Amino acid sequence: MQEYYSLFGLPERFAVDVAKLDTAYRQVQAQVHPDKFAHRPETERRIAMQWATLANEAHRVLRNPLPRARYLLERRGVDVEAERNTSMSPAFLMQQIEWRESVDDSREDAEALQRLGKDLERDERVMLDDVRRALDEEPDLQAAAELVRRLMFMEKLRHEIDDALIQLDSH
Structure with a gap:
């Protein structure tokens, strides 16, 4: 599983400073945006695309509380089991x-x-x-x-x- 927090230099916590997350995301995107690699060899373009995709996914997950909570639980070895575990109080x-x-x-x-x-x-x-x-x-x-x-x-x-x-x- 990719480590989204370290990609943006943030502590692995549920409470996220969204402004810092957005700033870090823009910085990562500026470094790996595929347009910057348009005239580079195919391998470099592909790697840049993979990094940009990872940054987009990491930003989407960390910016939204519910996906962020699921991600943190998975990182800590807990499967939410939403499809199988429907027991609630x-x-x-x-x-x-x-x-x-x-x-x-x-x-x-x-x-x-x-x-x-x-x-x-x-x-x-x-x-x-x-x-x-x-x-x-x-x-x-x-x-x-x-x-x-x-x-x-x-x-x-x-x-x-x-x-x-x-x-x-x-x-």
Whole structure:
């Protein structure tokens, strides 16, 4: 697995200074951008393309909290098992049911969908802070993995809300 943090000279932590990440990304891209190698031998062009691709992927992953958390867990030997491990606390399962019912009940009400989206974003921010603590402060990788699975569900639900809002706008 490629080490994204060292590519940008950043500490391997969930809490990322996005401005430093963006600056480091631009510096790496300036060094390896394929256009700089247009008149170089094929091998050098191919290597530059590989580095540019790696930099793009690393930036995309580290810039976004959920992929960043999954990446850190994988680096630390923990598979989130999102496809196989669907066990979650009963309280979160009940919350999922309530959210789904709210989305279904609000499909024709843009304001209700927007409120639900804002509530979901608020809950995600709190949960991301819990992920930060579980990864950076008091390492509890299993708790972080469960939080990531929860966040993945919430992200999917947020997309459903966005899709429902788009459908309402198109009518």
